Amino acid sequence: MTARGRGLRGLAVAALGFGLIGCGPADPAPAPSSRVVSDDFARSTRECDLLSDREIGAIVGFGVRRGFHGAICRWEGVGDGSVTFNWFEWQTMAGEQTVLKRLGYETENVKIGSYSAILHRDPQLPGACGVTAKSPAAGTYSWFVHGPGGDSCEAAKRLMVLVLKNSA
Numbered sequence: 001m002t003a004r005g006r007g008l009r010g011l012a013v014a015a016l017g018f019g020l021i022g023c024g025p026a027d028p029a030p031a032p033s034s035r036v037v038s039d040d041f042a043r044s045t046r047e048c049d050l051l052s053d054r055e056i057g058a059i060v061g062f063g064v065r066r067g068f069h070g071a072i073c074r075w076e077g078v079g080d081g082s083v084t085f086n087w088f089e090w091q092t093m094a095g096e097q098t099v100l101k102r103l104g105y106e107t108e109n110v111k112i113g114s115y116s117a118i119l120h121r122d123p124q125l126p127g128a129c130g131v132t133a134k135s136p137a138a139g140t141y142s143w144f145v146h147g148p149g150g151d152s153c154e155a156a157k158r159l160m161v162l163v164l165k166n167s168a
Contacts, residue, residue, distance in 0.1 A: 047087045048073035059158045061150040080148040089139040096132045112160045129153035
């Protein structure tokens with residue numbers, strides 16, 4: 001093979017290699033129904049506004065005031081108790097079940113309207129209860145109520161009913 005032939009062959013191999021290792025076209029984006037974009041930081045905690053503080057307080061049976069917003073939305077009880085809500089955009093119900101079991105939570109499969117959900121209790125927090133359901137958009141929603149009295153599981157389920165209704 002001539003020097004020119006070896007050079008062209010090397011160039012062809014290099015071009016093929018670049019195409020295979022990332023210098024070619026990018027992977028296609030996921031289908032719109034499987035991807036939620038939350039790059040708009042001004043709106044990144046809007047899920048915390050799905051229910052008003054007054055609605056949450058009426059359901060859990062104690063006054064609440066908004067606290068930290070970040071990966072989760074948190075409301076502190078006026079006096080005692082707390083409520084948290086999260087929307088994990090990329091999580092699955094199977095993934096949530098795995099995490100809950102790993103953390104030692106007691107779980108029970110339940111229905112929230114037409115949605116399959118997981119009711120979960122932390123044995124270390126007898127007055128607390130949570131519920132997780134598939135979000136109508138993508139991922140999972142979870143409510144966790146730690147109240148000074150009343151039925152925290154019923155409160156978590158009622159909050160989930162409203163948030164599913166408001167976000168469907």
